[in-house]
Every structure is written in C-alpha cells, then in structure tokens.
Amino acid sequence: MKAILFDGQLKFLTDYPIPMPQADEALVRVRLAGICNTDLEIIKGYQGFRGVLGHEFVGIVEEVNGGDHQHLIGKRVVGEINCGCGLCDYCRTGLQRHCPSRHTLGIRGKDGALAEYLTLPVNNLFQVRQNIRDEEAVFAEPLAAAFEILDQVHIRPTDMILVLGDGKLGVLVALTLALSPAHVLLAGHHPDKLRVANDQGVATANASDLRAHKSYDIVVEATGSQGGLTVALQHVKPRGTVVLKSTLAVDAEMNLAPVVIDEIRLVGSRCGPFEPSLRALSEKIIRVGPLISGIFGFHRAADAFDMARAKNSLKVLLDFR
Template sequence: MVGQRVVGEINVGCGECELCRTGDPRHCSKRTVLGIVGRDGAHAEFLRLPLMNLLPVPEKIADEHAVFAEPLAAACGIMERTPVTKDKKVAVIGDGKLGLLCAQAMALTGAPVLLIGHHPEKMRIAERRGIETATAKNAAGKRHEFDVVVEASGSASAFDTAVCLLRPRGVLVLKSTFHGTSEINAATIVVNEISIIGSRCGRLAPALDLLKKGAIDVDSLISEEYPLRDGLLAMERGAKKGILKVLLRP
C-alpha cells in the first residue's frame, strides 16, 4: 500500500466483538470514527487507520472525484437498509451534497426518483442525470405516492413532508441528523404503518466502483477549490450556505 492513493473506511472497530468478527465494525460499541470519535481526522497533520480499512483508489479515478467516496458510500448505504428497485417510487428531500448523491445513487437502480429542493442550480445537477425535481410546494400534490422517502435536508419540518409523501406501509429513511429534537405525528405513522429507518455509513468498495464508471456526477458538486495555504478561507467558504463541496489541494 505504501505510495498508493487510498480511501479509508472511517469506522474502526475493536476487532474482538461479534460485529467486528463478522467484518463490519460500523456498529461496534467500542469503535472510533475518523475525525468524529476518538481519532484524528483529515484536518490533522497525520492521521492513522488500520490497513484493513484502506482501499486503493483505481487509477481512473481523479483525486477530486475520490474524495466523494465516503459520502457516496453513505448514499449507497440506503440500499443496505431498504431495497430500492425500479418498481419503487422514491423521493429525496434536500438538494445539498448528500441529497444529490442519494438521488443519483438510487436513480441508478432504475427507480423513478424525485428530488425535492429549493435551489434551481442544484436541482439542475440532478435533472442532467434524468432525475425529476420539484419544490416542496409542488411536491405537496404528490401525497401518498412514494414507496421510499429519504430525508437528507436536515430540516425538522421535512419529517412531516416525508410522512405525507409516503404511501401506506412506505419507508422513511432518515439520512441527515437533525440538530435538536423533532416532534413527530405518531398517529399518522401508526395508521399508515410507516417504517422509519436510520441510515449512516455505507461501504467504500461499491462507491469506488460507481466513481470508476463515471456513473455519478460529482464534478458538479465541487463549488470551489483552494491551495492548502488558503485553508482558512476554504473553511469559511465551505461553511457558507448554498456552497457544495470545497476542495483543498495540498
């Protein structure tokens, strides 16, 4: 691996528990997580991951595309939690990076996907990939039409929107972590027998495969790029509303 370009699975398990022994440390109770729990992330001068977490980046994938491996894996991770096939109608709420990756990844299954957002220039990224788009207002007319709705906007009000869009026995996938607590209308969920599932990290190998095939438009998700010496400016820009991915080039 020395000298090779790699991407790394961010969850590092204890290696001993039942989950780790089956090769999936994502829910190991003693896990550390790169840049999130007990382990320096990619803003540190050096970072460490076990060799088993590393996957070589195929030559065909440019650096600026490879950096999408982890969020794209998270998008693909939805399909680990609930099946998405071409006979399922899917809606994704949120036109940020995560929503755009989720919509593109799920559209590859052949399922008709509707992306609900409110930034025309971001929705166009999805439209160029044959994904239908709508504002929340326009989507309100599509009550009970969807088999799967993915909440990727991080807005608390999106929960109710999602429940309205789902057909009875539909599946609501919570992909973004709300800050704060959200009130839910439990009665509708019971009456319509809605399943609510959470989805966090996916696997890197299928994401690298999609990037290698050029199956996902990630170029359009890069808003700006800066040399490392302008790192502080890049951080500032990345935190601005409406900005998608900001890249730092070492």
C-alpha cells in the first residue's frame, strides 16, 4: 500500500505491507488524512517514533476481526488514537489515553493514518454522520483536542480568555472556546490565519501588539514554540489558569518562580472527546473548511509536507480516495 514512513528519514512508499487487524480491531481504508504539527515534530525527534506517520483521518471500515462488530463494515469512521491495554488501573478508571502500555496511532508504537490502510480497536471508532463531508470529518480528532479544554477547565461567563498561537490547533481552540459565554481573544502573527477565526466571530489581535500585563483568567498556549509558556505567564492573572497544548521535540528550560509566586494553575491538555467534536461538525457550529490550505494526492506528498511546514499554512490534507 501507499504509506508515508519516518524511520529517521521521511519516505514515500508504494509497497508498504497492509496491516492485519488483531482481535477486536478493524481494518480501515483511509479516505483523507491530515498532517499535524505533531507529525512535523516527530520528524525532528519528538517521541522517538519510527513508523507510518499520521493520526487525523476519516475512512471506511473494510474488515473487522471479531464477530460482534461486523455491522461496522462499510461504515465511514474516525477514531480515538490512543489504544490502552484495557487491564491496568488507568484503563479501568477511564484513563485509557494515559495507559502506560498504550499504543498511539502514528505517534507511539502503532503505524498511523498517512497510508491507504490503518488498524484500530473497534471500540476506538466513531461513525460519521452523512451530513459531515470527508473534508470536515478529518478534523474530528484535532477538534476533539480543543473540546478537551472545556472538560478540564471551568469557564465562567465573566472570564477573559487568551489563546496564543494562530496555527491549526490555536484556531480550533479559539473557535471552540468561543462557544462558551466567556470573552475569547486569539493572538498570532499571521493575518490570513487570524481572519479564519475572525470571520466566525472570534476577536483577534496581532501578538506583537499585546502588552504583557496580567489580565487574563485563562491563557491557552498553542504557539508550538519553545518560549510559549513564558509568554503565557506574562498574560495570565494571579491564580489564573494556563492550558498547555504545544508538543515540542526540544527540551526547554524556564523559570518557574512566576508559577509559584502568582499561584498559577498549569493544565496539560492533549486528546479529547469525539462526541462533541462530531456534533459540532454535524450541526455546522464550527466551520472547519476555511482552515484547509491544500489537498494533495499521494504523488504530491512531498509538496504537502512542504506546505504543512510553511508559516502561513493551516491544515494540509492527503487524499487517498
């Protein structure tokens, strides 16, 4: 099958073996897959992953290894990317995403979605409603990561929220948090990206114009940069909350004294719930189409990665249909 492999070098293969679904797994034929900043960080060394990249996808179930889920064959699905062991204390208490033995699609111990086929446990799959286009469904995973913040942080109507970073995730986070009654400001350096959020009613600002005064109850750091947390701490109120969304391949040193002195709550935030994400896509509450910078066939996969690396691009998709 066609697949994009990272084994220390990025390779575009046409003869990679089709994966075999294990017990209670499904074989999914990928239709569209997204290139995420995490994929770009893996190429730089993040997580030390070797294998097929990618974890954002929409596809069709072609085979199920197990008799209880044959009804999924032919269904269009997206998927939770973390595969827990199902036996440990974490898995038994609903923390499968933090299972010490977990495999994570395209990130940790499991070939990913930038290929014609992938496998996932059937319990990880979510059917996609007919009124959601492939080009929208492929956003289900990153949009779920944005919705995770609503589960983690109590947002009051009077809260002032600052989202730092106008990349793919930053824009999705701003659009998601804007569903709350709080005031949301998205700050970044790219007018075209900011416009995507502004066109859907989110207030935006050039990050260079922000004054470093501690005036925000909640700051979401989604810059993807090494200094993002330092900047976030310059804007959050004492006893406020900083949500960390960036994943980086580099180690970072910083002065944590402001966290202690101002009694800041730091919240790490990763993957999230698919149900509200798919509902938002189905009901068109959040319009993700404007975030698509380009769609490429496999024969132009190298061009797709070049575009994904460009500072002015948002979501780049690979088409396996």
